[in-house]
Amino acid sequence: MPSYLGAIGTATPPHRLAQPVIADFMARALELDAAGTRKLRALYRVSGIEQRYTVLADYGRSEGEYDFFPNTPGLEPFPGVGLRMAAYRREALPLALAAAKASLAQAPGVEAGSITHLITVSCTGMYAPGLDIDLVQALGLRLDVQRTCVNFMGCYAAVNALRLADSICRAEPTARVLVVSVELCTLHFQKSHEPDHLVSNALFGDGAAACLVLGQPLPGPAPCLKLVAFHCGLEPEGTKDMAWHIGEFGFEMTLSGYVPALVERGIGQLIAGLLQHLPVQLADVRHFALHPGGRKILEAIEKALDLSKEDNCFSYQVLRDYGNMSSATVLFVLRELLAATTPPDAGEPVLSCAFGPGLTLEAMLLEICY
DSSP: OOEEEEEEEEEOOSEEEEHHHHHHHHHHHTTOOHHHHHHHHHHHHTTSOSEEEESOGGGGSOTTOOSSSOSSGGGSSOOOHHHHHHHHHHHHHHHHHHHHHHHHHTSTTOOGGGOOEEEEEESSOOOSSOHHHHHHHHHTOOTTOEEEEEESOOTTHHHHHHHHHHHHHHHOTTOEEEEEEEEEGGGGOOOOOOHHHHHHHHHBOEEEEEEEEESSOOSSSSOEEEEEEEEEEEOGGGTTTEEEEEETTEEEEEEOTTHHHHHHHHHHHHHHHHHTTSSOOGGGOOEEEEOOSOHHHHHHHHHHHTOOTTTTHHHHHHHHHHOBOGGGHHHHHHHHHHHHOOGGGTTOEEEEEEEETTTEEEEEEEEEEO
């Protein structure tokens, strides 16, 4: 029996900042001269992002008004891992809880106490007892709910969580799985002039998303998505081009300029592998939910799969309004796609992909259900 994904709830922190505001903070923090500031602002302008959300109000404040960063030239002493993890522990639960409650509110008849499995997803912070146990207590889940944590996998991790939820529901048709992803990427700002870090600082935002996966269509009139198939690919040549390391001053993202070319080269084979045993061809698909890792990555996928920007409209919309929120991002895209469907779309396939360290490429095929 197939499983069904729906009731996608999302949440963002209270601090919504326009890209130029963040660029000005970064220019001050990096102590750039006039020429460097102009180049940085240009990078932010062409990012495809208009605004992002953050748990740190400092990014929108003037020097001398910071709470998290030191009010000193160069932000010294620069916050270390311990301070950033303390902020994660303080901020992750309220955001994850808001997304989870928003998900449950969309599924009449699915009470928190009926959830049998909880899967939490995050690559931007860890502690123990962890977010999973905090959510059990905050949501009032059963104490014997089966918990799984998907940690430190990066932007593609939500696809892994959905694959796990699908396997659970296929094995236990009465299972009710709550998937919660929360990412606080902006905790890991790196005060570095390295191109990788400049790009990462320009792309990532904070957010949380939650969804339900059940062994039958979700109750209520809202559409849901049948989980049809999953496929994973690797481009080992990209091991050093996209990586995620724990450094002395937070988690450090490596995101080289070669990543779009690697995605462009590998995406065709990934989709072929996904569809090879299914009665669906790429030409049959007109609904796409692609992880917006960045504008150039979306453009690379369009080139490789012969898609238009309109085909990718939900990904561009999420990138514009939220930036890249790592694993939570693809769930934001799926939420926008579901909100735009109508009953005549029932039965149509949806292609979704996400990418991360490895270089890992994950794909899934879904089907719109009413």
